[in-house]
Amino acid sequence: MFQQVMMELTTGSVKTLEIFFLTLIGSLPLGLLISFGTMSRFLPLKGLMKTIVWIVRGTPLMLQLIIIYYGPGLILGANIWGMGSEGRFIAVLVAFIINYACYFSEIYRGGIESIPQGQYEAGEVLGLSKRQVFFKIVLLQVVKRILPPMSNEFINLVKDTSLARIIAVYELIWAGQVFIKSDGLIWPLFMTGAYYLIFSGLLTIAFAKLEKKLSYFK
């Protein structure tokens, strides 16, 4: 029995990890673009981006998942996500990436706006382009400042992956819960809790290491 549980939980946790990493790969850069949008001097773009961030942050991720998955089929009459579990998985990723990108964008914005204007000016008077100033001077300082709030979001994401089951994407908790119905066992569910704890523990350590690595400057 134990072996069977572990097999199922491993399958479930692989899906959970996939959601976690693919969401980050998509949302980390997308969030940066959104943050540029919310700081844009072009007011229509700024307004649009701020509205999107407001809607995404102001509604439950669960609702967004449902709407993103079922919406296109019901409104357009076409299931744009494709059939079966593959399609549901893509819908989950789209919802997660948009949701997390919006949260990240606000963290980025806070970080970017906290960099003194003098840093930009010092780079510009040396003849650097705005792009060079951002990537060579500002970005690493931003990264250093946003690490603590980012680690919060990363850990939230670990736990939010469990929402994927709402549109029937098989993930860790689902894998554990199966055994309640089939065998009346609760401990597999506790095991899933341990998985989350271990994973967020590893993240905490990784972030602490990263913070230490960037402590060479102030």
Place this chain on the structure above:
Amino acid sequence: MAILEIKNLHKSFGKTEVLKGVDLSLEKGEVLAIIGSSGGGKTTLLRCINYLELAEEGTIEVKGELIYDGEKSITDEEIRKNRLHFGMVFQQFNLFPQYTVKENITLAPKLLKKYPDAEIDSTADELIAKVGLSDKADNYPWQLSGGQQQRVAIARAMAMEPDILCFDEPTSALDPELTGEVLRVIKSLKSKDNTMVIVTHEMGFAKEVADKIVFIDNGKVEAAGSPAEIFDNPKSERLKSFLAAMLKA
């Protein structure tokens, strides 16, 4: 021919007119000190020269070449190219915290591929020696005192080999005991090749180092002349009262 010629520079922030038609002229190798009370427009003038602010009216020429005309629009590309005529040392140093002393100095020359990297490195070493920080080349800004940081900022500006080096109150953010080392470095730069514009509150320093002094008051050049003319024989009433106030402080 003047290396720097500024004519009729006007700059407003909202409804406040900060520069009300400033004219300046400077020869190569000269040191110009700009003095005046706070809020008079000194820093704004320097920032207009460096394109950190764009003047609404007036022209700037460097070596006879028109590099700014308030009547015409200017592209980011032109700004980037033209501002290389100038180096800027800020009141708050503005060193890049994640780079060492040497990296601060080599960053821009390397990104702009001014010279081969090896050459940029050896020039940086010379500049670091010149400002007396050879033993700090691999330190990070937070490990330096304010005076040392400002000396790095000076070396960083010089690494781009500007025609004119600008200083915006280079010692105002420093503890009094640290101003001397920075002023000494600036003084040591005085040569027939280095043209400098220094906004300063250090009257003694201005008198000693500058070839020319401009007193800016209420957005205008209220008085200009040699240090002797400005300090020993001030004609303008505003200048007299400014100098009296400075002496009292």
